[in-house]
Amino acid sequence: MLTIHTKLVEAMLAQAHRDHPIETCGVIAGPEGSNLPLRLxxxxxxxxxxxxxxxxxxxxxxxxxxxxxxxxxxxxxxHSHTRTQAYPSRTDIQYATEPRSHYVIIPTDYSYGEEIRSFRICDGMVTEERVRMLNSYESNLELAMVA
Structure with missing residues (x-):
């Protein structure tokens, strides 16, 4: 399951809509071994x-x-999908080289749904996972948005 702060989701959505119709992309970093996304x-x-x-x-x-x-x-x-559903394409799967990462796809064509979706991609295998959005993390960790 991906646990992510609502502000990070909002920032990804805003970027996807700014970049549309070009697919947007980026990374959210966090402390090694933490599984905690903090810095967009x-x-x-x-x-x-x-x-x-x-x-x-x-x-x-x-x-x-x-x-x-x-x-x-x-x-x-x-990254965003501007013309297809929020599911990894063959190319997305081919280029997925970080087996510990969550691969999030943002739909910008709402005929395919409005929700972001998250996947684990390892050795060509795709597994969808739940996304849990929080309004705050339990510790005093700071979110950062890199321009």
Missing amino acids: IPMRNAAQSETFFKFDAQEQLRVWREMEARGEEPIVIY
């Missing part, structure tokens, strides 16, 4: 496509190095 990092869709997303290779390297230096890992990897 919007990224550029290098494909600039309405049906496909790809992280810019240099930006991804910089973000992953920054996470490592901060003792973080990618808790959530997210």
